[in-house]
Amino acid sequence: QPWENMARVPPLLTDLYQFTMAYAYWRAGRHDEHAVFDLFFRDNPFGGGFSLFAGVHDCLLFLRSFRFADEDVEFLRSVMPPDTDPAFFQFLRCLDCSGVTLHSVPEGTVVFARVPLMEVAGPLAVVQLLETSLLCLVNYASLVCTNAARFRLAAGPKRKLLEMGLRRAQGPDGGLTASRYTHIGGFDLTSNVQAGFLFGIPVAGTMAHSYVTSFTSLEEVWPQTLSAVNGEHNPVDIISLTKGWLSRVCDLLGAEPGKIHEGELAAFLSYAIAYPQNFLPVIDSYSVGCSGILNFCAVALVLCELGYRPVGVRLDSGDLCKQSLDVHRVFRLCSEQFSIPAFDSLIIVGTNNISEESLAETFPCHVVGVGTHLVTCTKQPSLGCVYKLVEVRGRPRMKVSEDPEKSTVPGRKAVYRLIDPEGHPFLDVVCLAVESPPEAGLPLSCYPLGCNHTALSVTPARVTCLRQEVFSKGQVRMGRSLKH
């Protein structure tokens, strides 16, 4: 898989203080002490009630390849304080993740705030060095995956969702990450070709306004003929055929032929000749009602006459709800008037700065394309996953902050997901790893978060471990986790 061969996350992609701390541990002889970090977030993003945890796959690739090259170490030598003992750089040169064990919830799992989603255990200096890179790999991935899931919930299960945010992402790789994790979060398609190449996500797209505005007149259409789909007849003169259909459409809709842009018609025709089976133009370059929809219908009717199936239209501005209802009406009129049933199955793609809220208004669209609000997560552009030390040499560790929200829960933990008799998960339980696990059919006393220390008794029908060991002894465990 091409993605796995790309050395994506270099071990220097971290904060400098990880190295100065590692040095201080090493200098005090503490670097090999066994330490455990919990990774979790304190609040669900977007004011919501859940998150999808993502980025696990990338973390595994990172751990697997975590090793310092000579040039990395030389660079560190040049930026760390000059009194750093040179033997430390030798130590770094030999580091890898063979002593690290990662337990994680699986990629794309629905998770909740304050539950330790990953547990990273291993030599103190190494697991400290991993902090920033792991946070960087899961924070945005989980955020954008969760955002995508919220768009999916708002869109309902049937409509297709297209991610098209590359140009608004944080650079090339931000765009790739967005394409990848919005797909896991429930998007069907991406416009990003490289994401299709690397991750096998289905890609989609037909034309932009620039294509339409690049045409001026029908003289630019070439070739000016098209054969029927069955190839039985000679190529027909498509210009005159289209003009005939256009005038019939104008009559049907009571439209003024003088307002129709000839350049737009030329663009549509030219595209239809290139892709007679994939005709889906953007119809709002000038005016949907006075030009775009008329030109579309004329060309689509020509295609139907020749046995092809036009696909539909894209709307990219204005009131998508009103416009798509209007467009539906025109399609139905044409279908009835000209007895062209193919017009009943034309689709509408809507793509105008759509947010989770405005998605509801696009209900007449079959496909919705989302860019900016999806990839930048406008409503909350960051997720605050943190990485907190909870145990060193078997002794629990805690940060006692003056802000009680920021105090950490000490000790090594286990996380169980309780399932009810209908098979639905109903509670995630965090307890100490040394406590005995909840048992199916037995009542369990637990303290729900935020319920002021009031105990609750629940009886699970089934108990599952939420986290799995996904990396140990330098190897990725459970190959399935890498299949995304």
Add this chain to the structure above:
Amino acid sequence: QPWENMARVPPLLTDLYQFTMAYAYWRAGRHDEHAVFDLFFRDNPFGGGFSLFAGVHDCLLFLRSFRFADEDVEFLRSVMPPDTDPAFFQFLRCLDCSGVTLHSVPEGTVVFARVPLMEVAGPLAVVQLLETSLLCLVNYASLVCTNAARFRLAAGPKRKLLEMGLRRAQGPDGGLTASRYTHIGGFDLTSNVQAGFLFGIPVAGTMAHSYVTSFTSLEEVWPQTLSAVNGEHNPVDIISLTKGWLSRVCDLLGAEPGKIHEGELAAFLSYAIAYPQNFLPVIDSYSVGCSGILNFCAVALVLCELGYRPVGVRLDSGDLCKQSLDVHRVFRLCSEQFSIPAFDSLIIVGTNNISEESLAETFPCHVVGVGTHLVTCTKQPSLGCVYKLVEVRGRPRMKVSEDPEKSTVPGRKAVYRLIDPEGHPFLDVVCLAVESPPEAGLPLSCYPLGCNHTALSVTPARVTCLRQEVFSKGQVRMGRSLKH
């Protein structure tokens, strides 16, 4: 330079529709028509009055290496409509940017809304294919560079600004892009080591809370001795020396020794032994006033006694303004009481979720670290640069939208920056490329944007071209533009 050797932006990192459009142009024999696109944005971000344009360097690297490999073309063959003529893929295989000319404002220039910042001219199919990648490369770079400049303006010219947003960026490369362009925008330092490695940005950082909480008692400090900086005397027992200073500091400040965390003192001491010349601990792991500042002063006084210069402290929670004023007061007291002038030049680093607004409240901090709000640009997480066709075969092209704001200005343009007699730029003028340029000392009649077609007469003392030719005939022009 390592960065330039990384094949960063593959030509597939674009929207699929660029390829379907390119095919339709090719099929109609229009692919080599000379076309011109303008790149600009419609509104300054963050409700502000200016932007910094950035990402030019990356665009040049992209253009220089723009070429399809066999595997790229094979992938495209698999995702483009099946009726695509196979000869098109041959055509793609041979494409490059040798026919493309890019005019751009220089990296990091102050620019304004609706001014064409880049002009991309060349064969229609090629310049169309470049759209998404160029937008992706300049949108976030310009946004985060502008955001950094706003933080710089809020911080004033003297204080140091540290970028530390890697863990909240859009994945690894989002973090690198942020580090790089916030440096151009006015940040002095980054925590991101890889950004130091690739771009030569100064890196900074010392320790996190996990380092502090990993210590429990003074027994974990090792070695327990330190030599004086001049090495004249034998190593001294640093534990008992510190205990002595700690009790004097407690007396001075009227503090309760019982509230002091021994683990924190051990962490500070251990770090100071490792880096006696770079002692800058984070002092809010437990309580700044009851523990952190006391432990800091004790260790820093030991270092001073041995001839070292402690650097300062970091505050990472609570009211940074109040706390840093308190810390300043303690430093001054120690300096006076113990006659240690080095305590007057200790610095305070503040790093608690700082925004452009809250930056003003951190005025007593010498260094301010900014993460989330800087790299995610919380106030406006995307910049809407667009790429609009303005000329084909020498004929101006225009998109006439029903939304007048979205209509484009047709034709090839020139952009001049007018300078007043004091040497200050005072107006950017956009005119058609065929018009004669403004002349120094001669009055010029122009129409300011948003002034309802009222002409204004101005007389520049000097006239400069805002854009330069930075790429042509497959080569980067003006090597200076690549020096960032």
